[in-house]
Amino acid sequence: FLSFVTSDLQTFIHFGVISAFGVLACLILTFTLLPVLLLLLPAEAGSAVRTSQGWEVVLDAIVRTAERRTMPILAATALIFAVCAVGWLGFLRVDTDGYEMYGEGSQVIRWIRFVEQSLERSDTLEIEIELPASAPLESPETLDTISRFARRLSRIDGLGRATTLLDPVERLNRLLHDDDPAFELRGDSRETNAQLIELITLEDPALLESWLSFDRSRLRISVEALFQSHASRKKVLREVRAEVVRSLPTDWSASLTGQFAMGYDWVSEVQATQLRSFLSAFAIVLILVAFHVRSLGWSLIAMIPTTLPVVVLLGAMGLLGLNLDVGRAMIAAVIVGIGVDDTVHLLSHFRS
Secondary structure (H helix, E strand, C coil): CHHHHHCCCHHHHHHHHHHHHHHHHHHHHHCCHHHHHHHCCCCCCCCCCCCCHHHHHHHHHHHHHHHHCHHHHHHHHHHHHHHHHHHHHHHCCCCCCHHHHHCCCCHHHHHHHHHHHHCCCCEEEEEEEECCCCCCCCCHHHHHHHHHHHHHHHCCCCEEEEECCHHHHHHHHHHCCCCCHHHCCCCCCHHHHHHHHHHHHHHCHHHHHCCECCCCCEEEEEEEECCCCHHHHHHHHHHHHHHHHHHCCCCCEEEEEHHHHHHHHHHHHHHHHHHHHHHHHHHHHHHHHHHHHCCHHHHHHHHHHHHHHHHHHHHHHHHHCCCCCCCHHHHHHHHHHHHHHHHHHHHHHHHC
């Protein structure tokens, strides 16, 4: 895991350091806290195993230390757990920030900043609107509603210019009036708008294909968006949905899609899956350890030093201001899977 520090991606560096720390914490707790907990249980006979004389000496030393230092070990463990629990519950954020993931020195981040400062915003939110039969596209009222909705979307913090099919329609109307800027607007009647749309279709059929469905019942609005964190995207999408309710008639339907919305949904699903996987990993390891040592009580005891490092890791991340992003969400399951190896070895020899 420490070899990940050679990566150019900041998220891999953090993942490697955090995972290495978690594995080390599992090792330490296995040989300090676990013997203390085992001594509190009634002794259980196990099958005889052949062990080296060196291992017998080490194990005897571990048991003697657990017997003599029971209270200091329990007190230190409780203190660490309390501090890290506060860091986890009070400060840890579940978020994926691209700037933190790549690192400020990354070529990707430098490219994104250049594009957003010099050209345009690097992300886009696409909104598909489905019109009812009572709201024909060519109607001035329908186009007014679309225009008003697009302007309000542009005012949302994190979003930029909104582009709709009105842009080519208004541009054509201006060209038909000797390129007079005063006529860069849609027609004032349904017939005029229908003629403008028809002229665009005749001149360049592909121009409206990306903005309008063949039957003209669905249209698309494209809104520029900043490259931002998962939490910021959540806030923007919540405001967009609220604007849909405020600005569009109730019989209109709107769907959020495009890179901005799809990226948010993807990260949300990955994070939820990884967090659920921790519970699955815990259950599977608990069952396998219980089957191996033939004792559910010992298995439950064994899971304490195996899962406690997860609390330590998440708490430390919260106290250090690190987010639980897509990559780090899998750390909990990884640590449980690796840390239990030490536990199984110690349980087997301790029992014998």
